[in-house]
Every structure is written in structure tokens, then in C-alpha cells.
Amino acid sequence: MKFDSIIIFLIIATYGSYYVVLPCPRECPYCDVEISSTYHYILHVNNAHSDNEISTCPECHEKFEAGSVLELHIIQNHAENDKLELIKQIEYDHMVSVMTQIQINKEAEQLQKEEINNKMLESPTIENITELILSHLINNIAEEKHVYLASSMDFYGSAREDIKYGCSYRCMQMLLSSIMLNVDFKTHLTSMWINLHKMSISRTRMPNVSMLWRHLEECWNMGIDPNGKKETYDTSESKNKSPNKLGASIDDVNSVFLGLGIKFEYKLFDRNTNRNNYQEMLNWLYLHFININNLKYISPVYLSFKKSNEKKPGHATIAIGVEVDKNNTIIPLVLCPNENYTKLQTKHGEKALKYIRSPSFLRKRTLYRVGIIMGIDATLI
Structure with a gap:
């Protein structure tokens, strides 16, 4: 009919x-x-x-x-004239009904999309932790010590569900937050994220661990480090674990930033080739943070480490600066995603500062990996 x-x-x-x-x-x-x-x-x-x-x-x-x-x-x-009028009226009413329903469906779809997006974004645990550390250091540092810090950064702490595997992703969040706090990089990052994921991000709405994992998979699908994907999935199958719960290596971190058109460089300090790898790593941190080239942006340092018998990517932290005493002893200032630094937001922040200034967990590791953001690379977009 x-x-x-x-x-x-x-x-x-x-x-x-x-x-x-x-x-x-x-x-x-x-x-x-x-x-x-x-x-x-x-x-x-x-x-x-x-x-x-x-x-x-x-x-x-x-x-x-x-x-x-x-x-x-x-x-x-x-009855032709009236017939046409009636048909037109019914067609019009039907069209209005259909268009109204389409609009309702669009609004519902948009709300659902926003709800899903909100679940994939989260706010920092502590905003601009760099400034908080600096304010406490000023009140507690001895006159004979010098402090060199990275550019501003927010802190993202591990959640209960990702505390065993999410440290690398939390460190990625911190590095991304330092980009968002930099005027020159912010526009680039937000536009790239919208183009890739149809999702708007901001300093208070940054991609969470699950979203960063999805972005990493997208980078693999774009041809960035496909061997990393194969290795991750092969390992997850052998261990019967979800691939996203194996953590992320520094190569994965590099893939995440490459996919965003951001240049990320990293270096290894291996005890098997250099018995003094810990001190060499400290010297590298010092040279980075003193900023001899007077750069406008000093990247926080992605710092992971592990023992020789560990097969996992190792534990990841963020080095946010160094202290140097009168004997030229270099003391790294390190943030661990699994630690609680909320006391920095109060006048009793000395205890939290102590853990940042005395990262004993760094010593006696076989392998250290450090990585920094070098800027925007148009050839990678």
C-alpha cells in the first residue's frame, strides 16, 4: 500500500x-x-x-x-481542496511529531554521551602541587641548599581499583596536566584530543586511567609501536589478565604522546652497563632541572624503576625537581602516585614534604627510565 x-x-x-x-x-x-x-x-x-x-x-x-x-x-x-488540506495537515503533524522525536533522541543521546564522557574524565587529586611544594620548601629549606623545580603540575593519586597497575597512567595524567598549565601547549592538546576522541578536556576534566588505555590502543591502531600492542596482549593472555591491568611501559608512554603530536624523549640508566647508574640518573635530573638553556617550559620527569628480576614495566613516579646541598649532593624530589600528599594543602605539610625529599624506594634498582616532554612536533600530527 x-x-x-x-x-x-x-x-x-x-x-x-x-x-x-x-x-x-x-x-x-x-x-x-x-x-x-x-x-x-x-x-x-x-x-x-x-x-x-x-x-x-x-x-x-x-x-x-x-x-x-x-x-x-x-x-x-x-472534496479535492479539503482533501489536500487534510493530507497536508496530517503530513505536517506527522513531520512535526517525527522532528520532535528526533530532537528528543538527539538530546537523550547527547546526555548519554556526556554521561559516558564524564565517567572517562576526572579532576586532579591536588591542584598545582608544584606551588604547594615550593611554598613548604621555602619555609623548611636550609640556606645552603638550592632547589630547582619543574613547571607547574597537578597531582593525580592512584585509586583503589588501579593502585596495583595504574602508576604509569597516573604519571601520564600529571605530565598532561603540566601541558594544560602551559599556555603554548594547552590549545594543541585540547584540539588534538577533540579530533581523536570527540571529547573536550580541560585542567579539571582530564582523561582517567581507562580513557588513557583506550587512547593507547588507538595509538597502536594508528601504527605507533604495534609491537607494544602484541607484547601487551600476548603477556595478558599468558597471565589471564586484562591487558590494561598490566601497567604501561615507558614505550607506551611515548606512544601516548606521539599520538597527540607531542615529542617525548626518554633515557635508560642500566646497572648492567653502568654500576653507578643511580648517581648518573641523579646527575641527569640535575642537568635537566637547572635549565641552563632558560627554557620557558621545564617538563616534570617521568621516572620508572625496577629490579633485574621484575618482568613488569616497573613502578612509575614523577620527579618534580631536585635539591642540591653545599656538598653538591643531589636530592631528587619525587612524587609517587600511591602516596597521600593532601597534607601539603595545610600548614602541616612537613611530613608529606619529607616523603617527597627522601624517596628511599629509588635506591638499589637495576634499571631507571626517565622521560620528558620536549614540545609539539608537527611531523608527528
């Missing part, structure tokens, strides 16, 4: 038949019933007052053998 015939069927079912609308209601000459159309007037007279049956068309004056034939004649020949 064609659409037009369906509409006609609906009209007939609704109104009984098409009719010609009269200029104004008329009363039946045989009773007090008001009639609003020629068709209904003839129908009423022929049914209620059959002795006075009308069989001549009032429109064209054609005569018929019965009133019922006249009724059909009117429908077929004199």
Missing part, C-alpha cells in the same frame, strides 16, 4: 469521508441540528429525513438516482 493511500485511509477512518466546508454552519430545515459542511448536510437529510432525500448535487447540479450515489459523487469530485 502506498503512503498516500495510507493517509487517505487514516483520514476516512477519522472523519468518515471528505467534505466541503461551508462558509458558516447551517441548521437542518427539518430539525435543529447544525451542519458544518455540504456533505454532512446531505448525509444528515438523506439519513434522518429520508422522505426529503437530496439527489441533486448542490455544487454542479448533476442529478443522481439515489442520495448515496450523490454522496460518493461529492467525495470524488468536490
Whole structure:
């Protein structure tokens, strides 16, 4: 059945038949019933007052053998204008209904999308922890010590569900926050994220661990370090673990930033090739943070480490600066995602500062990996 015939069927079912609308209601000459159309007037007279049956068309004056034939004649020949108006009205009403439903569906879809996006974004645990550390260092540092810090950065602490594997992702969040706090990099990062994930991010709405994992997979799919994907999935299958719960290596961190058009460089300090790898790593941190080239942006340092018998990527932290005493002893200032630094937000921040200044967990590791953000690289976009 064609659409037009369906509409006609609906009209007939609704109104009984098409009719010609009269200029104004008329009363039946045989009773007090008001009639609003020629068709209904003839129908009423022929049914209620059959002795006075009308069989001549009032429109064209054609005569018929019965009133019922006249009724059909009117429908077929004199209701076209009203028929079109009714069809147009029904089509319009249907269109309005459809468009309204489409708009409702779009709004519902947008709300659902925003709800999903909100679940993939989160706020920092501590905003601008760099400034908080600096304020406590000023009050507690000895005169013979010098402090060199990275550019501003927010702190992201591990959650209960990711404390065993999420340290690298939390460190990525901290590095991304340092980019968001830099005017030169912020626009680039936000536009890249929108282009890749159709999602708006800001300093208070940064991608969470799950979203960073999804981004890493997207980077692999773009051809960035495909061997990293194979290694991750092969390892997860052998251990019966979800691949995203194996943590992330520094190569994965590099892939995440490459996918965003951000240049990330890293270096290894291996005891197998250098017995003094810990001190060499400290010297590298010192040279980075003293900023001899007077750069506007000093990247926080992604710092991971592990023992020789560890097969996992190792534990990841962020080196946010160094202290140097009068004997030129270099003391790294390190933030661990699994630690609680909320006391830095109070006047009793000395205890939290102590853990930052004395990262004993760094010593006696076989392998150290350090990585820094070098800037935007248009060739990687």
C-alpha cells in the first residue's frame, strides 16, 4: 500500500469521508441540528429525513438516482481542496511529531554521551602541587641548599581499583596536566584530543586511567609501536589478565604522546652497563632541572624503576625537581602516585614534604627510565 493511500485511509477512518466546508454552519430545515459542511448536510437529510432525500448535487447540479450515489459523487469530485488540506495537515503533524522525536533522541543521546564522557574524565587529586611544594620548601629549606623545580603540575593519586597497575597512567595524567598549565601547549592538546576522541578536556576534566588505555590502543591502531600492542596482549593472555591491568611501559608512554603530536624523549640508566647508574640518573635530573638553556617550559620527569628480576614495566613516579646541598649532593624530589600528599594543602605539610625529599624506594634498582616532554612536533600530527 502506498503512503498516500495510507493517509487517505487514516483520514476516512477519522472523519468518515471528505467534505466541503461551508462558509458558516447551517441548521437542518427539518430539525435543529447544525451542519458544518455540504456533505454532512446531505448525509444528515438523506439519513434522518429520508422522505426529503437530496439527489441533486448542490455544487454542479448533476442529478443522481439515489442520495448515496450523490454522496460518493461529492467525495470524488468536490472534496479535492479539503482533501489536500487534510493530507497536508496530517503530513505536517506527522513531520512535526517525527522532528520532535528526533530532537528528543538527539538530546537523550547527547546526555548519554556526556554521561559516558564524564565517567572517562576526572579532576586532579591536588591542584598545582608544584606551588604547594615550593611554598613548604621555602619555609623548611636550609640556606645552603638550592632547589630547582619543574613547571607547574597537578597531582593525580592512584585509586583503589588501579593502585596495583595504574602508576604509569597516573604519571601520564600529571605530565598532561603540566601541558594544560602551559599556555603554548594547552590549545594543541585540547584540539588534538577533540579530533581523536570527540571529547573536550580541560585542567579539571582530564582523561582517567581507562580513557588513557583506550587512547593507547588507538595509538597502536594508528601504527605507533604495534609491537607494544602484541607484547601487551600476548603477556595478558599468558597471565589471564586484562591487558590494561598490566601497567604501561615507558614505550607506551611515548606512544601516548606521539599520538597527540607531542615529542617525548626518554633515557635508560642500566646497572648492567653502568654500576653507578643511580648517581648518573641523579646527575641527569640535575642537568635537566637547572635549565641552563632558560627554557620557558621545564617538563616534570617521568621516572620508572625496577629490579633485574621484575618482568613488569616497573613502578612509575614523577620527579618534580631536585635539591642540591653545599656538598653538591643531589636530592631528587619525587612524587609517587600511591602516596597521600593532601597534607601539603595545610600548614602541616612537613611530613608529606619529607616523603617527597627522601624517596628511599629509588635506591638499589637495576634499571631507571626517565622521560620528558620536549614540545609539539608537527611531523608527528
